[in-house]
Amino acid sequence: MYSQHTGKVSDKWSSYLVVYDRILKSYRNQKVRLLEIGVQNGGSLEIWAKYFSNAKLIVGCDINPKCANLSYEDPRIHVLVGDATSDKVKSNLVKLSKSFDIIIDDGSHYSSDIIKSFAKYFPLLRCGGVYIVEDIHTSYWKKYEGGIFYPFSSITFLKHLVDVINYEHWGVKEKRESILKGFFKKYNFQIDAINLQSIHSITFLNSMCVIFKSEQENNTIGKRCVSGLVDDISKAERKVNNTLSVPQDQKNNRWSDFDLPADEKFLE
Template identity: 35%
Template sequence: MALWPLFLNNQGRLIHKWKHYFPAYERHFHRYVTRPVTFLEIGCGEGGSLQMWKQYFGPLATIVGIDIRPECSAFEEDQIHVRIGDQSDETFLKAVLSEFGTPHVVLDDGSHIMEHIAATFGYLYPRIADDGVYMVEDLHTAYWEEYGGGYARPGTFIEQCKHLVDELNAEHTRGAVEETHFSKTTLSMHFYDSIAVFERGATGTKFAPQIGTR
């Protein structure tokens, strides 16, 4: 099932998404379609995206939305669960994971505030499935002061991602960058306009064979 037509033909609750996000969604989420996936969306908006993900992933999916606004509880329906709390509160996040289990996919479309994004990522990323996907969208706010952003400003999630690129390659830095849990459990990082995606996994033993004749 293609995601873009679901969006265009939506007759349910309001969905507000950037058009250029959809190819990234398809690329990174498609392998979970019709599987028993637990999909965690941070930020419920008007409730339409929760319904879209339910349609996209299919009848085996568990869709969990979290939001700080109590009125979002009204978005609950079959397969869709909403929990009210602060996305940067580890106690709240722990309770969500205890209730619904390990998420396969996390989509951060929450407050877009740099401090919140970093806190949520720091807690949730090590706790998603070993082959899971973590996507942060609307990262243009990393350049906007009202969200704690600014070009090359220390502490923004974009600047954190730049450091994480080095962590991903830590094994090759000859000791300049220490290997971390992130280094050892992250298969890849992907960047799009306003989006960062992290795919968990491991490359296994690394070697560079030479095959063929000269």
């Protein structure tokens, strides 16, 4: 479908097409609402409209004022012009739809924009939806507010979300959002605990990050499940069947008892 497209130009890395087909095919026949940050020539919106033939709404957002001249015959496609990280654009977006099933960030690729866009639009993603960040290879480049060891790059932020998913095992008296407070201060934004609790999984691929959202009860490790009757080596397993995980106290673990992540403390 992508290679045969003859309309407006779309620009994607070849590996992305394989990933998209794998993770989005389960949504393909649904009445999805899709948001793509970064429109450029507008071709991807046409392709999404073909791929999701039953889509209810496809919205593109771009800061380039020239995108206001883009027109589509498909009434499901809308283009908003402005800075996606601004309250004004979000307000206009919510007028079109209060929630989305798929959100794709193919915007400026600056770390600050990627992070602030996630904070602003992940709350609009419905449970069962997917949030995709493209081109995170730019987080390794200084021009895009990055560097392989830079504490405030977009990929560092996304890596911290892996720790957020595993919050119940930290073993310290900190809140989920504590690991992000440096980002909150650096880029002047907030993410509340409810939305952090709804992060179900994070998958990293070459230059891409895929984040699935789900209800909080689906995001815990759950209860211990033990099956079988023969326990010749250890008798302990059957005793813990149907019990909850209890984190080990880590208050005396120097690697858990920082007030900031270690890479941020390096800047102090």
